[in-house]
Amino acid sequence: MSDLKKMYSQIVADEFPETLKISLGEHEICYKKRTWNMDGEIRGLRYGENPDQPAALYAMESGKLALGNKKWRSAKSGISSMLTEKQMIQAGKHPGKTNLTDVDNAANILQYLTKKPAATILKHNNPCGTAWQSSLEEAMHKAFWADRIAAFGGAVVVNRALDKATAELISSQYFEVVAAPSFEEGAVDILKARKNLRIMELPQLGRLEEYCGIPFLDIKSLMDGGLILQQSFVNRIRTAQDFIPATAMDKEGKSYATRTASPEEVEDLLFAWAVEAGVTSNSVIFVKDGTTVGIGTGEQDRVGCVELTVHKAYTKFADSIIYHRHQKSLYEWQLLALKDKKAKEELDEVMAETAEKKGGLIGTRMVSDGFFPFRDGVDTAAAQGISAIAQPGGSLRDFEVIEACNEKNIAMLFTGQRSFKH
Known part of the structure; x- marks a missing residue:
């Protein structure tokens, strides 16, 4: 067993070249391989997605992309790709590919959440919990309790200077990475108590508004060696005015529309759509008061995704109650309840409270990265007491979806934009 554990801490040598050049017609972009001098040793990435996959990180060094009449991100846009030895305050077990891509996707989300202190916890390149609040400490607290179970071993990324109170919260749990634009005095000392924690100071996380609306070249590699190039996703829903009223017409020419969303509902839908930019499709997100309540990712059907997210929310809710009372997970308590009568009675009470609430x-708002092809997804969510929905619109059955909303007095807005992320 000890030998098997070693593969997760070893650094796998790579044979990738020092430079990489991409020519797009007459334009050329040059990248430089990123390595770090650590303890007198030159190191690249620890390994790729798995310990037997060599990997290398490249940062854009020069060149300018000019496709169409758009402004594209340039060599000065690096965040995680430009990580330096100085910014790697503590290397822990040394960062690998998944650590950096989690930080990168967190920045992808946080670029749309700059007006408030925000914290997001990433795991497997999807957010476990995200919150924006009046203080960073509150945002971190709510992001963690949005999904305590999934947050274990995750990457914490914030968009404000990390203070001592927030550092205490982070240090009290097990995380792999913490990244912030800066650290207030004493915060790093608290975090360093976790010897394997990778601590990154990335100043650009405090200037993410500069990235909004500027795409980058998104390259997808195919298993046959081919490539698909696309413009990266750019969120167009950044103010209340960017939403489109949900209206539709049936085959007989009858018009349908939902009630107007309240300012509080719109604010939550804006927040949720920002988080959606970093969630693997097919997905839905439930939020309330600037905090994610349930995130469903990577499902093949829309209603199934809603069902999964509801199930996850119930599980996290019950787990939170048990953990606050006994410092045990829901799963640990369920095992105890098999042989302990009092534990079983308390478990039944907790599950009853979870079902009741x-x-x-209840009162959450939901976003969906794709339209609802049928009303079943909305009906499933409506049964949980949601109050508002944002979704792309454009289904042949939009009128049926609107009708389902009206039966439960749910407001709905269209984004006019799909947010798939494969």
Whole structure:
């Protein structure tokens, strides 16, 4: 067993070249391989997605992309790709590919959440919990309790200077990475108590508004060696005015529309759509008061994704109650309840409370990265007491979806934009 554990801490040598050049017609972009001098040793990435996959990180060094009449991100746009030895305050077990891509996707989300202190916890390149609040400490607290279970071993990324109170919260749990634009005095000392924690100071995380609306070249590699190039996703829903009223017409020419969303509902839908930019499709997100309540990712059907997210919310809600009372997970308590009568009675009470409060979903707002092809997804969410929905619109059955909303007095807005992320 000890030998097997070693593969997760070893650094895998790579044979990738020092430079990489991409020619797009007459334009050329040059990249430089990133390595770090650590303890007198030159190191690149620890390994790729798995310990037996060599990997290399490249940062854009020069060149300018000019496709169409758009402004594209340039060599000065690096965040995680430009990580330096100085910014790697503590290397822990040394960063690998997944650590940096988690930080990168967190920045992808946080670029749309700059007006408030925000914290997001990433795991497997998807957010576990995200919150924006009046203080960073509150945002971190709510992001963690949005999904305590999934947050274990995740990457914490924030958009404000990390203070001592927030550092205490982070240090009290197990995380792999913490990244912030800067650290207030004493915060790093608290975090360093976790010897394997990778601590990164990335100043650009405090200037993410500069990235909004500027795409980058998104390259997808195919298993046959081919490539697909696309413009990266750019969120067009950044103010209340960017939403489109949800209206539709049936085959007989009858018009349908939902009630107007309240300012509070719109604010939550804006927040949720920002988080959606970093979630693997097919997905839905439930949020309330600037905090994610349930995030469903990577499902093949829309209603199934809603069902999964509801199930996750119920599980996290019950787990939170048990953990606050006994410092045990829901799963640990369920095992105890198999042989302990009092534990079983308390578990039954907790599950009854969870069902009564619908896993904290009552009054939440939901976003969907794709349109609802049928009303079943909305009906499933409506049964949990949601109050508002944002979704792309454009289904042949939009009128049926609107009708489902009206039966439960749910407001709905269209984004006019799909947010798939494969």
